[in-house]
Amino acid sequence: MSTHTIQTEIEVEVLFPFPGLAEGDYGTAYPTLEITFDYERGYVPGTLRGEYGPIDPPVVPHISFRDAKLIKDDDINPDIKQVQEWAERFLAGEPGRVYAIECAELDLKAMRHAHLEDRRDQ
Numbered sequence: 001m002s003t004h005t006i007q008t009e010i011e012v013e014v015l016f017p018f019p020g021l022a023e024g025d026y027g028t029a030y031p032t033l034e035i036t037f038d039y040e041r042g043y044v045p046g047t048l049r050g051e052y053g054p055i056d057p058p059v060v061p062h063i064s065f066r067d068a069k070l071i072k073d074d075d076i077n078p079d080i081k082q083v084q085e086w087a088e089r090f091l092a093g094e095p096g097r098v099y100a101i102e103c104a105e106l107d108l109k110a111m112r113h114a115h116l117e118d119r120r121d122q
Contacts, residue, residue, distance in 0.1 A: 004104045005036045007071060010090050014076050032072035035087045038064040039104035061101050065091050 010033060013026045042061040068087030070078065078086075090096035 001038050001040045002104065002108065003036065003038050003066065004100070004107050005034060006100060006103045007032060007034050008090065008096075008099065009033075009072075010086060010096075012086055014078070029076045031070060031076065031078070031083075031086070033068050033083060033087050033090070034071050035068045035091065035100075036066040037091060037100055037104075038066060039101070040064075041105075041108075061104075063091055063097055063100050063104075 009030050012029055012031065014029045040062040042059045065084075065088045068084045069080075070083050091100055
């Protein structure tokens, strides 16, 4: 398992005053969040020869929310609980989950590359 951080702009509906909206109306805001999450890689198991299928079922990658903080608030001033709810919802949705997995895999690839470079320099 590894821990990763991403920055992303998300779309949220908020009940905050915006110019041109009546009181109590929702508006759309695009805050930028820094989201920290744990990542566990998935894998596809080996298969047997012939007519047999996989030995074990594949394991899908797993994302676990850790923390979030607001980077840019788009003049909406949410509290930390709201920011964390937005981040969890982002990671639970398909686009957010896919983005987080791609970023985590890129981080892991960069770490492996840096490790190989360090070993080569020794």
